[in-house]
Amino acid sequence: MKKTLLFISAMAVSYFTMAQNITDSISSIKARFAPDGRSTVYNIAATESNGTLILTGETSVPQAKEALLKAANAVNKNVADYITVLPDEKSLNGKIYGVISLSVADLRMKNAHSSEQGSQILMGMPVKILKKDGWYLTQTVEGYTGWIPTASVVPMTKDEYNAYVKAKKVIFLQESGHIYSQPNASADRVSDVVAGNIMKYEGAKGKWTKVSLADGRTAYVESAKVTDFATWAKNTRPTQQSVISFAKTLMGVPYHWGATSVKLLDCSGFAKTVYYMNGLVLARDASQQCLTGDKIEIDDIATQYDRLQTGDLVFWGRKATATSKERVTHVGIYIGDGLFIHESGRVRLDSFNKNDKEHYSQNYVNIFVRASRIIGTQDQDKGVTSVEKNPLFNIQK
Secondary structure (H helix, E strand, O other): OHHHHHHHHHHHHHHHHHHHHHHHHHHHHHHHHOOOOOOOOEEEEEEEEOOEEEEEEEEOOHHHHHHHHHHHHHHOOOEEEEEEEOOOOOOOOOOOEEEEOOOEEEEEOOOOOOOOEEEEEEOOOEEEEEEEEOEEEEEOOOOOEEEEOHHHEEEEOHHHHHHHHHOOEEEEOOOEEEEEOOOOOOOOEEEEEEOOOEEEEEEEEOOEEEEEOOOOOEEEEEHHHEEEHHHHHHHOOOOHHHHHHHHHHOOOOEEOOOOEOOOOEOHHHHHHHHHHOOOEEOOOOHHHHOOOOEEEOOOOHHHHHHHOOOOOEEEEEEOOOOOOOOEEEEEEEEEEOOEEEEEEOEEEEEEOOOOOOOOEOHHHHHOEEEEEEOOOOOOOOOOOEEOOOOHHHOOOO
């Protein structure tokens, strides 16, 4: 009896050790391969049954699954693998790409309209579809993941998607407008459109361009308000003047959490939209944007703002201390002479310069954290890509 109890006790310790080891591995592999849940999916759990280690869940990082299986097999030779690698091509019938069909589509953190809004995606923009659960879990061109309603996106196979990528398209460059059922502004409206919307080119008729949307709707847009998308993507790059010129067209636009279009904006959505209209794809959130581009060394913004150049991103929040990590919560775009433009309640101007009596803000001096230079860093492995070279805007192999 005593030997039996010792055997059971030893087995219990063994299973506890195995479970603890694999739990530690799940956590360490997440930290290594999927540290930011906004841009990756990694939801994996481990259980034990009759001596078999059972792994369940999903991840969008194949390398994470490979590493975890290797770690699991080192703990127990009997491993049952039920981890799904996203995109789940089988359940999606191969339609793992998609194109947005609304002027602005909301992306939420869970598959419900009551869930927090995380971002927005513009008409004609491509997405990667990871899975379907009532809504589509998608990944945007900047790598942000979230849920969009099925009515917002048209799913496509790789061949269908590549045909869309190859097709001639136009991009809408005005702040906002409408497209019509006939080449006449008095005709029925097919949709509203905003700056950055992309539509397939279907021909021209006088001063009008015929376009089609991903869901098959056709419409007409004034030719003067659009330009060839491929040419625009190839030739459009930010300059100090072009960045600030477009940023100032958004003065007064109201703040809305998770918004990234000219209709409504949050702070990082403002920066992202300004740079997108200048041909670059930025990371989504301020705490992600601050890790891109070239870091600018500034210890005291009140006396060192002359180290900044027009177009630089400036960030606020809480600096790191001996007991807490740095926390970035806000972003703006530097204009010059201490002045910056940002979305705070509305798109507005404020300044680090005490001599600017109209715009000076002691608060933004106090909570300044860091700055980053974006102009000139695209396509150099610094977290910033041009639209032209962004992977999702190109042919999928």
